[in-house]
Amino acid sequence: MCGIVGAVAQRDVAEILVEGLRRLEYRGYDSAGVAVINDGELRTTRRVGKVQELSAALDDSPLVGGTGIAHTRWATHGEPSERNAHPHLSSGDIAVVHNGIIENHNKLREMLKGLGYAFTSDTDTEVICHLVHHELKSHDTLLTAVQATVKQLEGAYGTVVIDRTDSDRMIVARSGSPLVIGFGLGENFVASDQLALLPVTRSFAFLEEGDVAEVTRRTVSIFDIDGNAVEREVKESEVTHDAGDKGEYRHYMLKEIYEQPRAIAHTLEGRIASGTVLDSAFGENAAEFLKDIKHVQIIACGTSYHAGMAARYWLEDWAGVSCNVEIASEFRYRKSHMFPNSLLVTISQSGETADTLAALRLAKEMGYKATMTICNSPGSSLVRESDMAYMMKAGAEIGVASTKAFTVQLAGLLMLTAVVGRHNGMSEEMQAKITQSLQSMPAKVEQALGLDDAIAELAEDFADKHHALFLGRGDQYPIAMEGALKLKEISYIHAEAYASGELKHGPLALIDADMPVIVVAPNNELLEKLKSNVEEVRARGGLMYVFADVDAEFESDDTMKVIQVPHCDEFMAALIYTIPLQLLSYHVALIKGTDVDQPRNLAKSVTVE
Numbered sequence: 001m002c003g004i005v006g007a008v009a010q011r012d013v014a015e016i017l018v019e020g021l022r023r024l025e026y027r028g029y030d031s032a033g034v035a036v037i038n039d040g041e042l043r044t045t046r047r048v049g050k051v052q053e054l055s056a057a058l059d060d061s062p063l064v065g066g067t068g069i070a071h072t073r074w075a076t077h078g079e080p081s082e083r084n085a086h087p088h089l090s091s092g093d094i095a096v097v098h099n100g101i102i103e104n105h106n107k108l109r110e111m112l113k114g115l116g117y118a119f120t121s122d123t124d125t126e127v128i129c130h131l132v133h134h135e136l137k138s139h140d141t142l143l144t145a146v147q148a149t150v151k152q153l154e155g156a157y158g159t160v161v162i163d164r165t166d167s168d169r170m171i172v173a174r175s176g177s178p179l180v181i182g183f184g185l186g187e188n189f190v191a192s193d194q195l196a197l198l199p200v201t202r203s204f205a206f207l208e209e210g211d212v213a214e215v216t217r218r219t220v221s222i223f224d225i226d227g228n229a230v231e232r233e234v235k236e237s238e239v240t241h242d243a244g245d246k247g248e249y250r251h252y253m254l255k256e257i258y259e260q261p262r263a264i265a266h267t268l269e270g271r272i273a274s275g276t277v278l279d280s281a282f283g284e285n286a287a288e289f290l291k292d293i294k295h296v297q298i299i300a301c302g303t304s305y306h307a308g309m310a311a312r313y314w315l316e317d318w319a320g321v322s323c324n325v326e327i328a329s330e331f332r333y334r335k336s337h338m339f340p341n342s343l344l345v346t347i348s349q350s351g352e353t354a355d356t357l358a359a360l361r362l363a364k365e366m367g368y369k370a371t372m373t374i375c376n377s378p379g380s381s382l383v384r385e386s387d388m389a390y391m392m393k394a395g396a397e398i399g400v401a402s403t404k405a406f407t408v409q410l411a412g413l414l415m416l417t418a419v420v421g422r423h424n425g426m427s428e429e430m431q432a433k434i435t436q437s438l439q440s441m442p443a444k445v446e447q448a449l450g451l452d453d454a455i456a457e458l459a460e461d462f463a464d465k466h467h468a469l470f471l472g473r474g475d476q477y478p479i480a481m482e483g484a485l486k487l488k489e490i491s492y493i494h495a496e497a498y499a500s501g502e503l504k505h506g507p508l509a510l511i512d513a514d515m516p517v518i519v520v521a522p523n524n525e526l527l528e529k530l531k532s533n534v535e536e537v538r539a540r541g542g543l544m545y546v547f548a549d550v551d552a553e554f555e556s557d558d559t560m561k562v563i564q565v566p567h568c569d570e571f572m573a574a575l576i577y578t579i580p581l582q583l584l585s586y587h588v589a590l591i592k593g594t595d596v597d598q599p600r601n602l603a604k605s606v607t608v609e
């Protein structure tokens with residue numbers, strides 16, 4: 001989602017800020033802007049569209065100055081336009097960038113208008129800069145004015161404030177939207193994600209909820225929600241992947257699809273020994289937390305939700321515990337009942353997904369026995385606020401449409417199944433089968449990637465289609481859902497997924513020659529049932545694309561194209577059948593000419609509700 005970068009330095013910072021924004025581009029945004037203090041004046045440049053447009057504008061008319069803030073905006077309040085782009089200014093004195101949503105902005109806007117402030121945008125953000133400006137009339141410092149301001153804000157914010165009359169500092173504040181301070185030599189930085197600052201520093205401190213910090217060239221002073229001075233641990237970044245490098249690939253998405261064997265191998269490293277998955281894969285004290293777990297509640301959004309849906313089949317079938325899976329935005333706003341000895345598992349690539357984080361906080365109030373997150377981002381809010389964390393180690397995922405994060409989540413959830421199963425009497429033989437399957441996954445994914453050329457050819461058939469139906473049964477139903485989501489996200493073809501037993505309860509009415517039906521058909525105990533569903537589609541003149549096990553005995557004919565998927569065991573089938581569906585959506589998007597890595601209207605890391 002939208003990005004923040006700020007700097008206080010001796011040298012000119014505009015280029016550092018713009019490079020930081022470039023590194024956050026993958027999150028999706030609609031406009032970008034920068035403000036720098038130069039000789040006691042605030043100079044601002046904002047543009048609708050890509051950071052490249054902003055950069056070109058700055059080439060024509062450079063901004064000079066050592067203190068500045070920059071932003072990529074993904075509009076929540078007010079259309080994407082130059083006047084709504086951040087930074088926002090108050091009276092030419094105060095400049096603000098903000099991620100999140102100020103929920104009481106209407107009330108504050110009315111109050112500020114009453115005080116004589118004129119609004120120049122439709123954003124909720126603009127109330128922050130006017131409030132700071134107003135508070136400065138009764139406070140001596142920018143720090144105390146911002147502290148007084150954030151007390152009046154309801155909602156979520158990660159925000160950075162600068163004052164044209166005081167170029168020595170910036171004030172940053174977080175509540176519900178992440179911010180990280182980057183420490184340099186005689187210069188300091190802030191960003192919404194450490195990736196933005198990797199060219200200038202590798203030392204970072206994550207702000208915690210409610211923190212306000214004063215950042216100067218040489219000092220960083222952090223205050224907690226009650227105004228007490230606090231220390232936040234400074235850590236060296238372990239991020240090894242450089243977000244800026246697509247390598248030989250045309251798109252990040254394709255690169256990330258091809259990185260999957262390595263990412264899965266990486267996530268397994270050091271986590272399996274003597275035929276069992278180690279408790280420590282889930283953090284230091286995981287054994288203690290996991291020993292009495294009898295029920296698992298999974299909470300997630302989007303692709304992560306599909307990973308959770310697949311894991312429900314595994315936890316109930318193989319680990320012998322009950323499991324519910326719910327979308328975070330639903331869970332957080334309804335009254336749910338908690339089973340005794342329940343483990344709450346959140347799944348989020350970024351660890352900052354706003355709805356998932358709110359659901360975790362609610363679950364803690366409800367008294368879940370333990371909380372765990374499956375997450376790709378060390379130091380993120382979900383990791384810090386959960387009892388246990390399974391760190392995915394998938395490497396940076398830049399494509400907005402998730403690929404390798406999904407399959408690594410599946411691998412992590414299969415490990416969780418083995419561990420929860422062991423604490424609930426799973427046999428050693430079963431555990432050994434799961435660990436063998438996990439260890440052979442990277443090679444099997446590599447084989448599945450060999451289908452790429454065949455799928456590229458198949459994708460031609462989808463170029464003129466407007467709808468598609470995905471079918472699967474058992475743990476392939478969530479894989480069908482994920483396949484449909486991928487196609488929607490990057491090719492903009494309307495796609496739906498159904499558990500194939502549901503066909504005759506409605507969706508059969510949609511079947512005709514213009515509605516391709518994609519079927520995932522591993523060789524499992526549901527195969528014969530699935531074959532009957534295929535016949536139901538064939539009888540209605542539907543055109544099918546069947547991804548089938550080599551032994552499943554499907555054959556291509558006039559109404560059906562069969563793509564043979566390498567044979568795999570039941571523990572990895574969901575993960576393996578994901579690969580051809582990822583490739584299919586990628587190739588369809590290429591043909592359609594859409595923006596594969598940054599699809600319209602979407603953002604990575606959804607840090608607003």
Ligand code: HGA
Binds near residue numbers: 002073076084099
């Ligand atoms: N609400 C602000 C900021 C939006 C945001 O955080 N997007 O991720 C706006 O609409 O400008």
